[in-house]
Amino acid sequence: MANWSGRRKYLTVLLFIAPTIIGILIFNIYPIIFNTFISFTNRNQFHPRPDCTIFLTSVLEPSCWPMFEGRQRGVGQAYTIQDPLFQNYANLLGDLFTNEGLSALLRLLIALLPFAAASQLNRYFDRQLSRPVNSIVVWLAAFVMAVGLGLILDIRGAYDVLQRSGDFFIVVFRTILYVAACMPLFFTVGLVLALILNNDYIRGRTFWRAIMIIPWASSSMAVMMALIWQFFFREQGTINQLLKLLGVEQAIIWLNDPLYAFIIVVLVNLWFSYPFFFTVILGALQSIPPEQYEAAEMDGASYWQQLIYITLPLIRPAVLPAVVLSSITTFQMFGTVWAVTRGGPVRGAGTPGATEFVMIYAYKQVFQFNAYANAGAFAVIIFILLFLATIYSLRVTRITKGAYE
């Protein structure tokens, strides 16, 4: 369409997208520029006030604009450009880029190498006519190798070094750990339920499916349902009372234990997310032609063989985008975790709590500690990381396919 050209065409296009452009400029581009600028200043609880004599401050802080002249600009000292310029970034990354930190990071990455190798090897095997080794065996071998490498390279020591190196590593590492714990769980639960409900002989399939919609619907009210989940794990909560009935007298304070708190946050997220995975997987299962299974049956394939060689490869294209998108939202999760643990439990002042994931860390830095410059630097680094992840996910899900015709 649209062979018409010239000024009229551009006016029409502008009419259609101008509201979007204005909105994005004010509520997306401006915050990004503002944050990047703040990340190079020393704005914190001691220096909260904008100093309008600095050119960039006078441009970016609305309270410095001529039309708001005379309005009170807050108390306390003015913030200035940080000296040296990258001080906030240096604080955040801490000792990560010293020799010790880098070697620890390197050791950690080497220990993870077997998994990358296993994934490549499997891909290579997939192209062969007949696989010499089962993919699960390859993964198991990779796991054993990773554990062995970890022992040789003293991963615990490396982790301790990195943990002491500053907030950034520990927060991002825990968030990645959280995503890595959530995704296989979501997928497995979704897959098991979808496999069961894909069978014709199960009665009341509409009923079971209708029940799954309840957590999904509640995920639009995530904070509220997360608060209800939190009630279960309070000291006098449902779980402890059930345990009491079973004879456990000592009440466990679940949310004070780092490991329990982490598991609970995963569990709550599972509750919100498995219906989505279930729905996606069930849809994919129903699009697999039954002839494939009939043929496999003729060849004498067992249920597990059918699952591994037919079902899993065939649902992969539908499930992969769901996993990637869900990973990114889980990485950025705020409300649910905040309502359950508030980022805690915290061991010692000034260190991030056990469930203090990326967004919670940023929120606490800004709204509890007023360490805005520090949070700004954090946001810039996270922005770069997520930006790369988004580009990668675009490639995987091919969501932009239409954009490049």
Added chain:
Amino acid sequence: MNRRPKRHILILQYAILVLSAIFALYPVWFAVLASGRAGGRLYTLDLVGMFIPTEWSFENYRYMLFESNFLNWMRNSLFVAGFTTIACMIVATSAAFAFSRFRFWGREFGLVLLLAIQAFPAVLSLVPVALALTAMGLYGNLWGLVLAYVVGNLVFTTWLLKGYFDTIPVEIEEAAMIDGAGPIQSFLLIGLPMAKPALAVTALLAFMGAWGEYVFASVLVPAPDARRTLVVAMYNYATSNNIPWGYFAAGAVMVIIPVIIVYSFMQKYLVGGLTLGGVKG
């Protein structure tokens, strides 16, 4: 795959289904139970009371409806979510139509840019957004919240609708344009009516997003109590030590049950609309 399996496998399968059903239902059921318990107790000490209502009163509901600001909060949330949906639909549909149908300089760049800026942590853009809203005189005002939500939803809705417009054959609009319709007419008379299913899903998602959002609402409209949105007010109820939890439970039930009902009616469209727009693109 449809042969009847052995008996013990069948029993195992039903056991898994029942367990997952309990897992899915119990939190909501727990809220329902707690909302009927008078005297501000959230828990009950007897095992039976944890699963079936042993006592029931509407005291908590009466309090929430007639003595608290609940209806006020409800109105605020409806106001914010309603206007967010309307504004978002107008802005996003026209942008999505333009991105899908017109070829113009900067189109591909714009589409990727839309996705890329979404990678910026929303929590961190709160302070600049609050500054911008203060400059516009909209800080602490529900209209300001609507503006922030509309832009926040824009990326997702634009992409979803653009994907759907891409699946509608362009020939119909070309025929209309040969018959003398301008681009705006072909958008209003042909593009929009054909995108109805996607529009419904997008509207629902935009509404629900604004209805249940917490962080922006708590920072951009901090006070007074009567101007808060539902989720923010209920969060304060649940985390406060001197407000009985039964009130929170009653409020939560009144908020969540309608959402669940709407979702169960929209389920079919939800799945279809999402896969059509997003994944198949």
